[in-house]
Structures are given as structure tokens and as C-alpha cells.
Amino acid sequence: MTWLILAGAIVAEVAATLSLKGSQTHPAFYVVVAVGYVVAFACLTLVLKRGLGLGVAYGIWGAGGVALTAVLSWLVFDEALTPVMIVGIALVIAGVLLVETGSSEPTP
Template sequence: MTFVFLIAAIISEVTATLSLRMASQDGSDKRWLAVVTVGYLAAFAFLTLALDAGLTIGVAYGIWTACGVALTAIASRILFREPLTKLMIVGIGLIAAGVLLIELGAGH
């Protein structure tokens, strides 16, 4: 269940962040701000549940942020046609490698 909570936290956070972009694009539609608020609240609630289920904060936060960065960059490329250069992809890979090293170093 630990990683189910963490995946839910990641999806909630990415949804909120992408909705924040939508809210700034379409300032007249305040419904996006509700999605932002609910998304971030859900993300922290699910992250709390993952921690309560036994995931350490270093590992949980590392995975949460790395996945959030990667998924947000990819989704913003698809949804908003924002740049996703080769250098940015290398950076995402380095973040993933760093999180993997933290996970391995945690020595479960």
C-alpha cells in the first residue's frame, strides 16, 4: 500500500501543477484554482499516508519530486507545447539516478 499512496501523491501533485498552468492561461475560469487546491491537498495527504505506512521521508520525497519533475515536463510538452530539450531529458535522467542512489543507500 505504501507505493500506492506514493503514486497517488505523485499523480495529485502533477495534476495540481498542470492545473496551475491552466489557471494562469485562462484567468477568467476560476475552476482550475479549485483543481489546484484539491490536487495539492490530496498530494500532501497521500504523501502523509505513504510515510505512515513506513516509507522514509528521504526516499518518499526523492521519488515524489523526481517523478513529479519528469511527469510534469513530459505532460507540459504534450499539453502546452513547452520545450523538452535533450539537455532537459539528461537532467531528468540524472534526477532519476540520484533518487535511485538514495533508495539503494537507504538499505531497506
């Protein structure tokens, strides 16, 4: 359940961030921005209360948000998604995976 809540935090944050772009022409999207960020932080708080480490939770939330926002910006707003950006996204995700696997050191 913790991972589903974290996924919800990512989706809410990405919806809010994408709505920032939409609010340039449709100010009503500011409501989605505000609600999305409140939901994202509330979900992130729940994840932390459930015991997921801050570094892991924030890393996954941040990396997932960056990756999803870049891809959806490309699909929805026709923004650039270059091969170099794709490599950068892959490196960010790899870094978060290393933080995740490193956070659970085996006990002797």
C-alpha cells in the same frame, strides 16, 4: 500498497501543478490546484505513516513530479523538452534511485 499511495501523491501533485498553467485562462482550475495539493500531501503523509523513509518518499515524489510535469507540459502545453532537459530528468531519477538503494544498507 505504499507504492500505490506514493504514485497517487505524484499524480495529484502533477495534476495540481499542470492546473496552475490552465488557471491562467480558466480560473476554475484553482479548485483542481487546491484539491490536488491537499490530496498529494495527504497521500505523502500516509506513505510516511506506513514506514517509508522521508528522504526516499520525498525524493521519489519530487523526482517523479518533476519528470512527469516536464513530459506532460511538453505534450499538453507544447512547452520545450530539450535533450539537455531529458538528460537532467534522467540524472534526477538516477539520483533518487541511488538514495533509495542506499537507504537500505545491508546489516552485517
